[in-house]
Amino acid sequence: MSKMEEIQKICLNRGIIFPTAEIYSNISGFYDYGPLGTSIKRKLIEYWREFFVKSEDNIYEIDGCIVLPEKVFEASGHLKSFVDPIAQCKKCKSIIRADDLIFEKTGKFVEGKSPKELTEIIQQNKIKCPTCGGELSDVKMFNLMLKTEISPVGGKTAYLRPETAQNIFTSFPRIFRATRAKLPFGIAQIGHSFRNEISPRHFIVRVREFNQTEIEMFYDPEHQECPKFDKVKKNKIIIVTREAQKKESEPIKITIEDAVKKKIIPNQWMAYLMAKEFEFYKSLGIPEEALRFRHMLPEETPHYSGGNIDLEIKFDFGWKETIGNAYRTDHDLKNHMKLSGKDMTVLTDDGRKVMPHVVEPSFGVERTLMGVFLHCFVEDKQRGWNWFKFPAKIAPYTAAVFPLVNKDKIPEKAEEVYETLKKCFDVFYDDGGSIGRRYARADEIGTLFSVTIDYDSLDKKTCTIRDRDTTKQIIVKIDELVSVLNKLVNGEIEFEKAGKLKQ
């Protein structure tokens, strides 16, 4: 079993993540999150908000609707261009991405070709269904947006947004005015997006309903410098350049400053955000070896783009984009202005009327979560059980409370401790089975500390704290437990120095 399959099994058994409406033959690409999954996902999002929004003074968060009218996607280009070429097998009826299949069979990139041209390539190369060898239908374009109708009669066509970004662009003029902002100025949004993927796969990596955390950083194209650039310019990132991709050579490790100088990164704002992304992922427990930026090839980059760079995580099945960085220039605002007739420009301090340029980092929440699950997963033969080394920021529980035995007033004391801890931390109580079994259950879901209440808790008013990462144990006064746990969580004290080490 691969590591991802192992994790998926734990997610099912512990009710962390499981197929939506699984009691019915479900539609693939949809997953529900149980109590632990919900907690981890929510903490990940909250950590992102702290790291990327609250830490900045000029980034504002909005929360817009999922269902958006057709006009929005006419302006953004999704109606026309958010399509995949598909063909259906006439025999087994399976649906195939025509461009992927052609690339696989011929080695040719066919991005931008028409359905007619793709059909011809398939016929000329005698490409058949990869599943059953059957003949393939003509290629047609399939729009990945989920469509719906609003209002009862003569309904208006609307779509479930395929990216959160468009709410930001359509509300830009109002937000800019209401916040009395000046450029540079960012709008962030956290929320659901939907894509009617042809073949959902890799557990929560490619799904049809997912969450994004996005920022659109608007700036004056005549003043492209990022005021905070100096803070990160010496940070090093790993990047696969276009050149390296052509030559199939190694990625390079380079400072943010040099990457801008060498025009690998198109501008300071994107560079600043990329530096933060790299730090963010590392702080989530993903090692540097499993992280790389990749400069998108010209054929992968939209025509209006000033440069696209993905952050990729290494999964079992290969490298996969989890953050997309796009220099969208003034493409979106310009097109919304054209279609709506509303002025989307802003007035600068020096009296110029400017259409802001925009840099967008767009995170896939579920993909990031999968990266975290994978790289925090510890296959531990010594302990005899596998566990998640989640960082404190996103661990679903700070502590578990165990009564050593279920008699002699120990459970009463343990419940008292549990009630006290509950006011300050996410904790759970477990009195089922041996202590070893309870350690295993706590570790398995990444619980940072296990607190055991024993006979000394009654006499000496102490308890034992066990550290998830080292399995070492210390004895501390129950009175000091909250304060000790606080210091441990915030990294203000080393575990072994936080109490009397138990031998």
Place this chain on the structure above:
Amino acid sequence: MSKMEEIQKICLNRGIIFPTAEIYSNISGFYDYGPLGTSIKRKLIEYWREFFVKSEDNIYEIDGCIVLPEKVFEASGHLKSFVDPIAQCKKCKSIIRADDLIFEKTGKFVEGKSPKELTEIIQQNKIKCPTCGGELSDVKMFNLMLKTEISPVGGKTAYLRPETAQNIFTSFPRIFRATRAKLPFGIAQIGHSFRNEISPRHFIVRVREFNQTEIEMFYDPEHQECPKFDKVKKNKIIIVTREAQKKESEPIKITIEDAVKKKIIPNQWMAYLMAKEFEFYKSLGIPEEALRFRHMLPEETPHYSGGNIDLEIKFDFGWKETIGNAYRTDHDLKNHMKLSGKDMTVLTDDGRKVMPHVVEPSFGVERTLMGVFLHCFVEDKQRGWNWFKFPAKIAPYTAAVFPLVNKDKIPEKAEEVYETLKKCFDVFYDDGGSIGRRYARADEIGTLFSVTIDYDSLDKKTCTIRDRDTTKQIIVKIDELVSVLNKLVNGEIEFEKAGKLKQ
């Protein structure tokens, strides 16, 4: 201008809440939330989570998909019954709720009648289009769920959920097992729901895309008692009984205990949750006079229900449901079991196989928010500006920081204070215009405290805190500012005693 219109105007001007994709002629019933609206809504949800989920030991939160397959709604009954009877005017083409129109014209409840019967009633009573007097079409049933198609070819029909509840029922067996739960046991969910309302109205009260916070409290029908009932049984609530509705008499104020005894509330679990709802709303600043429960009439209650009681808030336009409490019995689990063939029963400690019964409180987040906006809105002739008396839990900002003048090192000091406060609270910095104008702007969005940095801040290291609610001012040491604000926010100290009162 009505109070709600006044509030809507502020929401637009301050970018708090505004129509989605407003740069286009928008589709009604969709609203986006700007920075302040997002913050308030998020805090309201977080407060709900604390109050209803985290404070309980046996309620678990999940997060399921919005898009659900058709089978789910076949089992739940939404496919068949989540319909409104509509007629269209043949002349002006407007769509009318047939049952509402018949009630308005004849005073008759026609719930449950077929489209054919409704058409006949319209014809017999010569009911015409209320807009233009034109003739009405035959009545037909319109399903309020938003429909979509999944997967590219021969797509599967799916719906955007009209309530968050169904994810809870379909995942119940897995969550129950994974949490090693015993009855009574609750599952909560916070998330989006969608209803294709025929006539969205009253700003964010009746919209097509909204959020719900729901709990399904599962219990053994042979052990209906709620262990925490004693904690709330003396609490008093206001309720309009069925009898009072018939006689058009006043609502009664009654203890939770008596309401259960008199069978106004069907069971202890619903009563316990209702007591909490009443407290929750009052803590949000909605006065008791603007709150009432209403026992739904038999014709408003689904056939399977063991009793439905709404919590209503008094709006400008009348009383409106903001929480629905439903005793759904075993209706949902039973039907999902029937349609899926999967066992939805649980084994009790005494070895019985039981289909749990369920009580559901279902909150409309946006409706609640509108109630809070309305009842926290202070029309203040004395100050010369209107403002929101938001409770600390949901105020978008704890404090504003103002430099008295923009010279003499005052801005530098103010920025320093701002940076310190930012680490602990939501704060903003404002140096625009007179102090009076800045107070007005801070009040208008419900900022709890305004901190002014003046010449004394440089010499004596003090600053002035102004209280939003009283406009009184105290002088405190800058060093103690964080600690004083903390105490004020947590209600641990009275404002006038927190520093030296400024005369």
